[in-house]
Amino acid sequence: MKVPEQKLGFGFMRMPLKTADDQTAIDEEQLNEMVDLFLQRGFTYCDTAWMYHAGTSERAVGKAVVARHGRDEFTVATKMPDMMLHSKEDVSRIFETQKKNLQVEYFDYYLMHDMNNVNYELALKYDAIEFVKQKKESGEIKCLGFSCHDTPEFLDDILTKYPFFEFVQLQINYLDWESAGIQARKCYEVAVKHGKKVIVMEPVKGGTLSNPPQEVQDMFKAAHPDWSMSRWALAFAASLPEVMVVLSGMSSMEQLDENTDWMRNFTPLSAADRELCLKAAELIRKTIPIPxxxxxxxxxxxxxxxxxxxxxxxxxxxTRFLMKRKDFSPEEEYYHNYLNQGYGPASTCIGCASCEAVCPQHIHISEWMPKVAEVME
Ligand code: SF4
Ligand code: SF4
Structure with a gap:
């Protein structure tokens, strides 16, 4: 499988907009300048998806990247929207439309989007996995993978059943690394166990880690006064040896300039800096509502x-509480994936308090459950 030389990927899900509330009003002029600088500095991985920017991202990438640059200057990645499939015909229709949107004859990287219990069933029902496997064999897909927000067990199961997937896209950042909910470390370890390369999504946790609590900022600044908070977060993910790309949804030239400037000479974090990231996660956790x-x-x-x-x-x-963005959070999806596996929703708590009797932190668990339900359900 072709591994990009540079570890930073351009995520085309937060492109600059001319009108703040209109996801389709992409600022093409600014985007062109950003794409040019990204490629000039030796980065290649361009990541889009069928539904990004209300369905307009792929066309924007087609115009800004593919139509304006040689085919050997970039690689393009997009995804089959499993969750939007209603028939077998949808699978081939969407795939062919994506080729037109992106103005390509083949995809360098192609992913089944957001594989989880529910979407996996849809993919099976409409033969989508078999379809992309055949496209890989025909050469219309060069590298085949899937993105996943589900548990390490689910990931292990899919990679065992379908060894032809060559890479996985996972949510990894220093705050989620040891999170019981997201289990980023365990998911990464499953991918490594199966010999798969990893693409990282949400390395800055939707912007949350670009503005952590002051105590964390002071700690990071003491170690490297000239590093931004986002740099720490991106560097944590990029330092993992089996990570081939870390996606950053860059929305401005300033962000792109900063990220590409230091990432083109990327060296992995030292053991001491990595420890600081894990310590930062502990400090951030102390600011969160449930101890x-x-x-x-x-x-x-x-x-x-x-x-x-x-x-x-x-x-x-x-972690949902910490998110700066209040309109969307992958935490809700992780939550619903657990429900799909048969776990009871927080809203069904009957207040029996048997859990509270064993909690060493003396948390009033039953009092939190309605609040959890309100946010997650
Ligand atoms: S109080 Fe605890 S053990 Fe009882 S139903 Fe609620 S969560 Fe479950
Ligand atoms: S026992 Fe208390 S501290 Fe331990 S996992 Fe349960 S709620 Fe959390």
Missing amino acids: CTGCRYCVEASSCPQNILIPNFFALYN
Whole structure:
């Protein structure tokens, strides 16, 4: 599989806009300048998807990247929107439309988008996995993978069943690395176990890690006064040896200039800097609402009659709380993936308090459940 020389990927899901509230009003002039600088500095990986920017991202990438540059100057990645499939015909129709949108004869990288329990069933129902496998064999897809926000167990299952997937796209950042809800480290380790390369999404957690609590900023500044907070977050993900690309949804020339300037000479974090990132995660966790440590006593030493996955739901609630963006958060999707696996929703808590009896942090778990339900459901 072709691995890009540079580890920074341009995520075309937060492009500059002419009108702030209109996702289709892409500022093409600014985008062209950003694309040119990105490629000039030796970066190649351009990531889009069928639904980004209300369905206009692929066409924008076709115009800004493909139509204006030689085919050997860039690689393009897009995704089959599993969640939007309603028939077998949708699969081939969408694939052919994507080729037209992007003005390409082949995709350098192609992913099944957001594989989880529900979307996997749709992909099976409409033969989408078999379809992309055949496209790989015919050469219309050069490298085949999938993105996943589900559990390490689900990821392991898919990679075991379908060894022809060559890479996976995972949510990885220093805050989610040891999160009980997102389990980024475990997912990464599953990918490595299967010998897969990893593409990282949400390395700055939707902008959350570009503005962490002051204590964290002071700690980072003391170590490297000239590093931005975003740089720490991107560097954490990019330092993982099996990560081939870290996606950044760059929205301005300033962001792109900063990221490409230091990433073109990227060297992995030192062990001491990596430790600082993990310490930062601990400090950030202290600012979050529920002081759950993820010890899992409540699910292992006790048994919830409603089968509520307490620590995982608390971790998702806490990180959702930190997100700067309030309109969208992948935490909700992780939550619903757990429900699809048969865990009880937070809203079904009956307040029996058997979990509270074993919680070393003395958390009033039953009092938090309605709040978790309000945000996640
Ligand atoms: S209080 Fe709620 S979450 Fe805790 S064990 Fe009882 S039903 Fe489950
Ligand atoms: S027992 Fe308390 S601290 Fe431990 S995982 Fe459960 S809620 Fe969190």
